[in-house]
Amino acid sequence: MQNLGVAITGSGSAAPSTCLDNETLSQLVETSDEWIASRTGIRQRRLAQASESLSAIATSAAKEAIAMAGISPLDVDLIILATSTSDDLFGSACQIQTQLGAINAVAFDLTAACSGFIFGLVTAAQYIRTGVYQNVVLIGADVLSRWVDWQDRRTCVLFGDGAGAVVLQAHQSDRLLGFEIRSDGTQNSSLNLSYSPQSQQLMPGVAVGKGNFQPITMNGKEIYRFAVQKVPEVIDKALFRANLSVDAIDWLLLHQANQRILDAVADRMNIPSHKIISNLAKYGNTSAASIPLALDDVVRTGQIKNGDIIAASGFGAGLTWGAVIFQWGV
The missing domain is CATH 3.40.47.10 (Thiolase/Chalcone synthase)
Structure with missing residues (x-):
């Protein structure tokens, strides 16, 4: 093919x-x-x-x-x-x-x-x-x-x-242009929406689980520490695969979890604040929706131009994280 x-x-x-x-x-x-x-x-x-x-x-x-x-x-x-x-x-x-x-x-x-x-x-x-x-x-x-x-x-x-x-x-x-994705299950307990089994006896000697999912639990300090350390690293790796430097980035598009995380990542990478895409003030943390929601906001307001280079990175439960470097449009 x-x-x-x-x-x-x-x-x-x-x-x-x-x-x-x-x-x-x-x-x-x-x-x-x-x-x-x-x-x-x-x-x-x-x-x-x-x-x-x-x-x-x-x-x-x-x-x-x-x-x-x-x-x-x-x-x-x-x-x-x-x-x-x-x-x-x-x-x-x-x-x-x-x-x-x-x-x-x-x-x-x-x-x-x-x-x-x-x-x-x-x-x-x-x-x-x-x-x-x-x-x-x-x-x-x-x-x-x-x-x-x-x-x-x-x-x-x-x-x-x-x-x-x-x-x-x-x-x-x-x-x-380049990407890097990662997972680390040893930190799974930091952020969970977990199933809580309850035993249901079907017959003598045979019991199955029939429970419910529990509300979201999160260790905020651990997630913050994880994101601020791992996100710059994974963006750097994606940039290396794209054969680009940080200076080539027109926009930094991170998972919209916390403005402090967005600012800390940009600061660590020496990316100026005017390149940060942020709409979490309006929507909060929408998980898998947050990056494309924020992207669509700036596309439709005309801030992103055809050919602009975007460094996008997501991070969260699993724990999972990753980055993609792409140019907008054709």
């Missing part, structure tokens, strides 16, 4: 209409707007109502990306949904395929938590580079409000719901 290049030609985003700001949140748990904003940079977050599905939000984002790329849902060969909060534990990508009318597309879910979109970019690129598929829709979407303990101020102030999507297409030149 002929090896092809990869171009990212469209973006889209969607978020629930319900907005929970810090002032309102302080009525639910002991906190304040000043406390949250000074420590995280977050001012508000979007929350899905009980009647809203992840697949519907993700489909809206995908439709926008497909329209910007100038293709039809019938042209889509593959749909990858990066999520940890699917509507169905068996996966939601096929529901999105149906809602898009992308009847020719293969669809599957990918789970790598807050690194999911970065892992999805790398995965999608392999299908295109080997000539298997021409048009791939990658969606990062999460509805973390389903799994938040709203009495735990260490976590409930952080998370929000949303979706972002991009279209990747085969192209004569390769705009995905």
Whole structure:
């Protein structure tokens, strides 16, 4: 098969209409707007109502990306949904395929938590580079409000719901310039949304687990330390693979977890603050959705120009982390 290049030609985003700001949140748990904003940079977050599905939000984002790329849902060969909060534990990508009318597309879910979109970019690129598929829709979407303990101020102030999507297409030149992805399961306990089994006796000597998933738990100090150390390293490795220096970066696009992390990573890499893309004040931490949500914001406001070089990095549960260096557009 002929090896092809990869171009990212469209973006889209969607978020629930319900907005929970810090002032309102302080009525639910002991906190304040000043406390949250000074420590995280977050001012508000979007929350899905009980009647809203992840697949519907993700489909809206995908439709926008497909329209910007100038293709039809019938042209889509593959749909990858990066999520940890699917509507169905068996996966939601096929529901999105149906809602898009992308009847020719293969669809599957990918789970790598807050690194999911970065892992999805790398995965999608392999299908295109080997000539298997021409048009791939990658969606990062999460509805973390389903799994938040709203009495735990260490976590409930952080998370929000949303979706972002991009279209990747085969192209004569390769705009995905370099990447590096990593995992370390020894630190898994730092961030969890874990299953808690309860024994159910079927018959004498035979008991099975039938339990529930527990709310998100996180060691914030460990995650901060991990991100500030590992993200600059992995971006440097991706830049090395792309044969580029830090000075070549036009935009730094990190997982929108905490403004302090964004600023610390930029400072360690000597990247000026005006190159940092940040919208977490409006959305909070949307996990796999955060990078494409932030990307779509700056694309649609015209801040990102065709050919701009973006260093994108995700990090989170697993623990997983990774970086991709790419040029926007064709």
